[in-house]
Amino acid sequence: xxxxxxxxxxxxxxxxxxxxxxxxxxxxxxxxxxxxxxxxxxxxxxxxxxxxxxxxxxxxxxxxx
Amino acid sequence: xxxxxxxxxxxxxxxxxxxxxxxxxxxxxxxxxxxxxxxxxxxxxxxxxxxxxxxxxxxxxxxxxxxxxxxxxxxxxxxxxxxxxxxxxxxxxxxxxxxxxxxxxxxxxxxxxxxxxxxxxxxxxxxxxxxxxxxxxxxxxxxxxxxxxxxxxxxxxxxxxxxxxxxxxxxxxxxxxxxxxxxxxxxxxxxxxxxxxxxxxxxxxxxxxxxxxxxxxxxxxxxxxxxxxxxxxxxxxxxxxxxxxxxxxxxxxxxxxxxxxxxxxxxxxxxxxxxxxxxxxx
Numbered sequence: 001x002x003x004x005x006x007x008x009x010x011x012x013x014x015x016x017x018x019x020x021x022x023x024x025x026x027x028x029x030x031x032x033x034x035x036x037x038x039x040x041x042x043x044x045x046x047x048x049x050x051x052x053x054x055x056x057x058x059x060x061x062x063x064x065x
Numbered sequence: 066x067x068x069x070x071x072x073x074x075x076x077x078x079x080x081x082x083x084x085x086x087x088x089x090x091x092x093x094x095x096x097x098x099x100x101x102x103x104x105x106x107x108x109x110x111x112x113x114x115x116x117x118x119x120x121x122x123x124x125x126x127x128x129x130x131x132x133x134x135x136x137x138x139x140x141x142x143x144x145x146x147x148x149x150x151x152x153x154x155x156x157x158x159x160x161x162x163x164x165x166x167x168x169x170x171x172x173x174x175x176x177x178x179x180x181x182x183x184x185x186x187x188x189x190x191x192x193x194x195x196x197x198x199x200x201x202x203x204x205x206x207x208x209x210x211x212x213x214x215x216x217x218x219x220x221x222x223x224x225x226x227x228x229x230x231x232x233x234x235x236x237x238x239x240x241x242x243x244x245x246x247x248x249x250x251x252x253x254x255x256x257x258x259x260x261x262x263x264x265x266x267x268x269x270x271x272x273x274x275x276x277x278x279x280x281x282x283x284x285x286x287x288x289x290x291x292x293x294x295x296x297x298x299x300x301x302x303x304x305x306x307x308x309x310x311x312x313x314x315x316x317x318x319x320x321x322x323x324x325x326x327x328x329x330x331x332x333x334x335x336x337x338x339x340x341x342x343x344x345x346x347x
Contacts, residue, residue, distance in 0.1 A: 002178075002180065002181070003184075004178075004180045004181045004183070004184030004185070005180045005184070007184050007187075007188070008180065008183060008184050008187065011187075011191075012184075012187045012191075018187075018191065019194075021191070022191055022194040022195055022198060023198060025191070025195040025198075026194075026195045026196075026198035026199040026202060027199075027202075029195055029196075029199050030199045030202060030203065033199075
C-alpha cells in the first residue's frame, strides 16, 4: 500500500480522527516551536545570559543575595 | 479536394434519414445545390466581405448537377484548396482537411494516481488546520495573558515573615496587601483549648484543624468580619480577639463567639518554608 493510501486510510477516513489529529498536531507544533525558538535563542545569546555567567558571580554554597 | 482532376462523379454523404429513391439516389427534393449565404442580409455587421463566398467554389468551376437518375459532379477547373471557415450549407461527414492544432502533452502534470492527489489535498487541508489552530490557541493565550497580574503586582502580593522572631504565646501583626495579618504562636494549652470547643454549634462552624496548617501557628486576616475594624489581641471573653468597635469576641482560633460578627476571621492563603523557617502569606 503506498504511503498516500496509508495516510488516507489511517487519518483522513474518519473525520473524528482527522480533527483530533489536527488538534494534537497543533499542540505538538506549538510546543515544538516554543522549544525550538528557545533553543535557538539560547545558542544565539550564548555567554550573555544570567544562567550562563551565574557561576562567575555566585560561588558554590553561597547565598544568592 | 486537391486531386479532383478527372473526377466527374462524387458521392455526397447525406443523413441516413433521407429516403432513397428506387434508382438508389437519395431523395433530396429541397436540396438547393446553388445555396449561397444571403449576401448583404445583415448590414449592421461589417465583417466579412460581400460577394462570392470563400467557402464555396465559384459556379464556373463546375459543380453538382441533379438529374432524375443521379447526382453528377463536374469539375471544369481544378479549384484551389478550400479551407472551411464559417458555416457550411450542406453537412457532410467529409473530414476536415485543415490541421488540428497540436494539443500539448500534459502527462507530466497529471497525477500519478488518484490516491496521491487525494492524500495531498487532505494533507494541505490538515496542515492549514494545524497552523490555524495553533494561531487561534496562541491568540487566546496571549489575550488572556493580558488579564493576568503583572510581575510587579505579583511580587507585592506575597509577604515573607521570619517565624523564629515570634516567641510562644505572642501576637505579631504584619501588613499584607494593605490589610493587617495576625500571626500567633500558640501555646500547647491554647491549641488544646481551641480544639476542645464543640465547633459544630458555633455561629460559623469551622474546626481548628481546618483553620491552621500547623497547630502552633495561627495566621488570619486582622479585619473584623462585622464592619472591618481591627480587633485587639489577647482580650475578650474567650481569650482571643476583641473588636472594640461593636464588641465582637473571637476565640483563640479566631472564630466568632459573641457579638455582631457573622463570620470567623478569614484565613489568608499561606505556606511555611521549612528550610528557612519562614511564613509566606499570599
